[in-house]
Amino acid sequence: AFFAFLTIFFWAIFEQSPGTLTIFARDYTNRILEGFSANTYKIVNALMALIPLGVITWVLTLLFRQTFKKYKWSNIILGFSFLIVWGITIWKINDEYKESSYTVKYINVNGKSESVKIVSSEKHAVNDQIRINDIQNISLYDPESEANRKNTVADNVLYNEDHNALGEYFEAGVLGFSEVLKPGAFGTKVNYAEVGFTNSMGEAVTKKFKISKDVKSRLQPNESVFIKIEHDVKYDKRQKSTTMATVSAINTAVEIPASWFAILNSLFIITLAPLFSRWWESKYNPSANFKYGIGMFLLALGMACIAFGAGGIAPGAKTASVSMIWLILVYLFHTMGELCISPVGLSYVSKLVPARMIAFMFGVWYLAVAIGMKGAGKFGENIDKIANTNGISYFFWMLTVVSAVVGVIAIVFKPVIKKLMHGVR
Numbered sequence: 244a245f246f247a248f249l250t251i252f253f254w255a256i257f258e259q260s261p262g263t264l265t266i267f268a269r270d271y272t273n274r275i276l277e278g279f280s281a282n283t284y285k286i287v288n289a290l291m292a293l294i295p296l297g298v299i300t301w302v303l304t305l306l307f308r309q310t311f312k313k314y315k316w317s318n319i320i321l322g323f324s325f326l327i328v329w330g331i332t333i334w335k336i337n338d339e340y341k342e343s344s345y346t347v348k349y350i351n352v353n354g355k356s357e358s359v360k361i362v363s364s365e366k367h368a369v370n371d372q373i374r375i376n377d378i379q380n381i382s383l384y385d386p387e388s389e390a391n392r393k394n395t396v397a398d399n400v401l402y403n404e405d406h407n408a409l410g411e412y413f414e415a416g417v418l419g420f421s422e423v424l425k426p427g428a429f430g431t432k433v434n435y436a437e438v439g440f441t442n443s444m445g446e447a448v449t450k451k452f453k454i455s456k457d458v459k460s461r462l463q464p465n466e467s468v469f470i471k472i473e474h475d476v477k478y479d480k481r482q483k484s485t486t487m488a489t490v491s492a493i494n495t496a497v498e499i500p501a502s503w504f505a506i507l508n509s510l511f512i513i514t515l516a517p518l519f520s521r522w523w524e525s526k527y528n529p530s531a532n533f534k535y536g537i538g539m540f541l542l543a544l545g546m547a548c549i550a551f552g553a554g555g556i557a558p559g560a561k562t563a564s565v566s567m568i569w570l571i572l573v574y575l576f577h578t579m580g581e582l583c584i585s586p587v588g589l590s591y592v593s594k595l596v597p598a599r600m601i602a603f604m605f606g607v608w609y610l611a612v613a614i615g616m617k618g619a620g621k622f623g624e625n626i627d628k629i630a631n632t633n634g635i636s637y638f639f640w641m642l643t644v645v646s647a648v649v650g651v652i653a654i655v656f657k658p659v660i661k662k663l664m665h666g667v668r
Contacts, residue, residue: 245660246588247611249535252649253584254615256542256642259622260577261505263638264570266626267549269501271556271635273564275362277344277496284497289336291510296332300325338364344496349488351377351474354444355399355411358491362498363478367490374484376477380561381452382631384412384471390558390634399443401471409557410473415440417466418449420459434459438470455628473562504570511578519582531591532657538583539650543643545576550639558634 268274276284303325311318341364348358367373384401385391393404401412415438422432436459437451450470454462462468479486522528529537552569592608593601622642629638 245656246531246535246591247608249539249649249653250584250588250608250611251615251618252645253535253539253542253580254612255618255622256546256646257577257581258616258619259642260573262619262623263626264549264573265501265505267553267565267635268504268567268570270561271553271563271565272501272567272570274499274501274567275344275360275496276499277494281342281344281495281497284499285336285340288339288503291506292332292336296329300329339497341366342497343367344494345373345478345490346492346494347373347375347476347488348491349375349377349476349486351486354442354446357474357476359474359476360496361476361478361488362496363480365478365480367493369490369493371490372487373490374479374482375486375488376479376484377486378475378477379450380410380473380475381450382471382473382559382561383454383458384469384559386469388558394557403555403557409560410471411443413440413442413470413472415450415468415470417462417464417468419464420462421451436462438468440470455631471559473560475562499567504567504574507571507574508578508581511575512582515579515582519579530657530661531587532653532660534583534587536650536654538580538587539646539653541576541580541583543646543650545573545580546639546643546646548572548576550636550643553634553636553639556635559631560635 303321307318307322342362343364343366344360344362345367346358346360348356351357361375386394394409395402396412399411399413401409403409418437418439421435421437423435425431425433434454434456435451436454437449439447439449442448450472452470549569549572552565553563556563556565588608589605592604626635626638629635629641
């Protein structure tokens with residue numbers, strides 16, 4: 244029961260990571276690599292795709308030789324399927340190798356001249372005119388909050404104390420509110436506020452953006468508010484956008500997909516599992532409590548890495564450019580924590596539970612895992628709310644503290660649990 248209790252917290256924190264870390268990778272991480280770094284990534288990523296696929300193909304070839312006469316059509320269909328997989332993989336790798344970084348200059352939708360970098364596999368030359376998507380993330384901004392007091396404004400651009408641009412800054416008037424049904428959310432409504440302001444070119448502009456119920460209850464029509472507009476500029480693959488940009492510089496580059504980081508968990512498991520197995524088989528094999536404690540501390544260390552990396556992201560910020568090394572570290576430490584806890588739990592259920600109750604206790608164990616998964620969902624539901632009020636770094640620090648406390652509990656209770664185990668290792 245004690246280990247099941249610890250498991251609830253482990254899975255709640257571990258399983259919320261794929262969702263929250265993918266959001267972090269998508270919105271807050273600089274995923275563009277250029278020059279030597281881009282070429283290195285392209286080679287490593289190609290090897291990560293081709294080597295496992297080649298091994299599986301070799302194994303299937305040996306299997307075909309043994310079973311083709313008996314299961315001809317099954318082998319043909321499976322072989323054809325793998326040809327399709329090979330085709331998609333080679334196409335993706337080829338498309339990735341054609342990617343380049345383009346520094347482009349354009350006039351954004353608020354009339355401000357901007358210079359940004361975009362990545363595309365389409366070939367362009369300097370001075371070419373291309374179409375881009377200027378995606379705006381609009382949020383209310385409180386200049387009096389503690390987190391924003393050191394920020395400054397110049398020419399309608401908001402800067403932090405290091406003089407890094409945070410977005411555009413305008414004073415606006417609230418025009419009204421609306422509600423829209425959220426697709427697939429069974430009647431859930433999303434609140435929107437509509438504001439009007441004068442942009443950098445002196446033009447009257449209206450914008451609509453999402454707000455929470457709490458914020459809506461505090462706002463009144465015709466009230467004056469401050470808004471921050473962040474721009475996420477992407478290459479328009481369909482070339483149908485009305486926003487034009489001029490290419491000013493070109494470099495070898497690649498934009499890593501936000502979902503790519505999730506494969507690091509599998510990669511680290513394959514590479515680290517043999518080392519942990521050797522550790523468990525050695526004379527230095529720690530007790531169950533220490534394995535849980537180490538696992539939770541590693542989970543806390545991973546969360547601390549991402550919290551530290553996100554420390555410069557202001558509350559309510561919709562985009563940022565944090566180094567991807569923090570994401571790599573969190574996946575590394577989380578995988579190590581998983582290797583300490585995930586295989587160990589079920590092993591102790593089979594060792595400690597009487598034979599007549601083993602089926603029941605396996606059910607209790609998976610119930611604990613299910614409760615942990617529910618907790619992971621609750622954590623994920625609140626990330627936006629916490630990020631808007633206290634900053635996304637606060638969310639990860641909160642999980643760091645919870646993980647560390649559970650790790651301490653696991654180790655402190657070692658004498659009690661050891662006595663109850665009656666010599667079982």
